Amino acid sequence: MEQIDLKTIVDDLEYLASQKDERMILNILIGNHPADIATIIQSLSQKPARYIFGLLDADTASDVIVELDEITKDSLVKSMQDARLTEIVDEMDSDDATDLVAELPTDVAEKVLDSIDEEGSDEVKELLRHEEDTAGGIMALEFISVPENFHVDEAIREIRYKADEVAQVYNVYAVNEKGVLTGFIPLKKLILAKSEQKVSSVMVTDVIKVTTDLDQEEVANIFSKYNLVSVPVTDQEGRLVGRITVDDVVDVIEEEASEDMQKMAGIADDEEIRETSAFKISVGRLPWLLVGFCGQLFAALVMKQFEASLKEIFIATFFIPLMMAMGGNAGIQAATIVVRGMALGELNPTETIKRLRKEVQVSLINGTVCGILLFAVVALVDKPPFGLVLALAMLGVIINASFIGASVPLVLSKAGVDPAIATGPIITTFNDIIGLLIYLGLVTAALRFLL
Amino acid sequence: MEQIDLKTIVDDLEYLASQKDERMILNILIGNHPADIATIIQSLSQKPARYIFGLLDADTASDVIVELDEITKDSLVKSMQDARLTEIVDEMDSDDATDLVAELPTDVAEKVLDSIDEEGSDEVKELLRHEEDTAGGIMALEFISVPENFHVDEAIREIRYKADEVAQVYNVYAVNEKGVLTGFIPLKKLILAKSEQKVSSVMVTDVIKVTTDLDQEEVANIFSKYNLVSVPVTDQEGRLVGRITVDDVVDVIEEEASEDMQKMAGIADDEEIRETSAFKISVGRLPWLLVGFCGQLFAALVMKQFEASLKEIFIATFFIPLMMAMGGNAGIQAATIVVRGMALGELNPTETIKRLRKEVQVSLINGTVCGILLFAVVALVDKPPFGLVLALAMLGVIINASFIGASVPLVLSKAGVDPAIATGPIITTFNDIIGLLIYLGLVTAALRFLL
Structure with missing residues (x-):
């Protein structure tokens, strides 16, 4: 959908909503992909958005709501009658229904769970047991599995039977009599197999699978590493309990990258890009600004200790x-590579020392280059001895900043803390203070012996 | 694969390689997933890595090489005989073969293209025509398409015929007599269809497709928005020319996020996380350090202008x-949200003014909070009037930094420049200088009238 089209459609719809022209509104919307309807609805002002979303049938509404940004979704959900909410949840896949129910106030959630059909309600309750950011938290219960002693035609009958419930089928999973996952058949293989063949003789037995408690970031790394479109999820005993599809993983990858970037910039990781409340945005950013604030007040105290030298x-x-600034930049360079490498699983925590050594080497080269340049500039316009002091300080500041930038995320990660959090104001502030100490310390020492 | 296992396997393999124990090495490796073999090989030192990779048959080697990190891949490719390289390229999918050939020195690339089978060679030459970071640059030519007037059983016969060539089949595409894409049939639907039904009566006609020249980041956004596992690629006339699968898109998403993070940190966007040459790393980081260097030398000149006030x-x-620091932090917060929002397609360029207004509101709130705190601290330990000057300066610095942080990426993006590049040292340096002017200007003015 083009930007220009979007603006026209939004204007038209806002007008039609003010006229309560149901028929024309539905004429415009029906036939569009749910993701496009979502884009349109989140571009509308609140009142027409609520009115127009209310016109969608429950099936379409359930497809649209999962595509909405958090801000619009929350606003629409809040304005909905319980009956309408129930109707929509009833139409959703188990994983999306669970996400929605998890965000409802407890009393509304209970009402909705009591009103939807019992199977759906049990599924949601089952899924709610898992942590939100684990394999169990992102899996869905819609998948196709058959006993491994079935024949191929029975497997196809199972697909037909569940065709409505399971929208996307890539593989049919095979389980033994205990429900333990033993293999899978890609649809391509199923199509080419003979109907009287046994599932166990056609299936691939080397299954890549995850357990319910695996962190979603690691799930994403597995999809990426093995080029998967879906992965079966098992419990600790190996029993098949769910399936994760790649579309959810794409969301996880984008979400994790955004969170890391936001943390690195000192922004609360739940700040939505489309958040509209300036107050909420402020609250999410203020804590890290205040960390910097306190650190820099301390820097002011440090400078006060060197007042005599500075006056001289x-x-x-x-x-x-x-x-x-040079310390800050060098520190962020080192920290970013380390944080990103660990997030993608490309940087092995056992290689910590190797990585640190590399960063120190790099900082030696870059610190030397910047130091020499600084010496040249200052020696030209001022005195060479002072240029030398500045050059040494520059080298020291850059080495220190790179070492801290690379080591703090590595140490935090070993301690089980998200390393992205360290790259923002914490490392910067820390580097500023140590950098000031190095610089002003050197200047003071030089005043005694050199200048 | 567990970390501990990896270390043991690597140690064993290095020993076995030194003994040239081919049989044992292959015993250990064969049966592992190509991605796991790749992980092992890139953990080996260069010599055993080359020896062991050389033992793999061409088919396995071609699967492994696409999973290797750039550094290891380059090293292995450089050490390979042309004949071996040809053998491996012959086994690869068209998109992977193209990526590999594109990285070869021209003379080697020509030799390889002359030696592989003619169909493969034509395919690679065709794919090389497209820009690397467009849909055409990441698409593969392995897909299944049938004339729309075929019957379902003929479509299945086509799958059987191409089963070896096309590893992953999710949809069968339908084209008209001109080769124009007119629809697709998901495999699930194909399985459930009757063999005598016509493709045109079963197919989905509402196809989400991309053209060859679409930027890969936009391709990724389309996959993410519409939850796709593959997308057909057409030329400008709508003729089906290729297919992009989600595994390649996952790579694009991770790559683009990494590049954005690296640019934002002032690192050349081709710095590999596993790069081992300190010199190469230095060269990639030095330009941005020098941008900061020059900017801060200018800042020193700015300060010199205010020497009298500072001495007073x-x-x-x-x-x-x-x-x-406060300017830097507030600026990065605003810039990061804007850069990320645009990368994900969540921030609409038409909403520029709205976004800027929001950021200024946020900076007003946070600047006021920090200003009041600063006033309180300074009023307690020093003089209230000076506290007032500091508070006003803090507010000014934070508002300025947020405005610049949000507006520079928006402006750059409109001018067709990657906004991530702006968030690093450029914005920081710019903010530092303007921040100094605001602060020292206010102090100087206050000296005349207030202090």
């Missing part, structure tokens, strides 16, 4: 922004 | 790190 050689103050 | 009220120097 006033030009030294002019280079404080340079020292801080 | 020396305590003002102590708060320079605070002003700079």
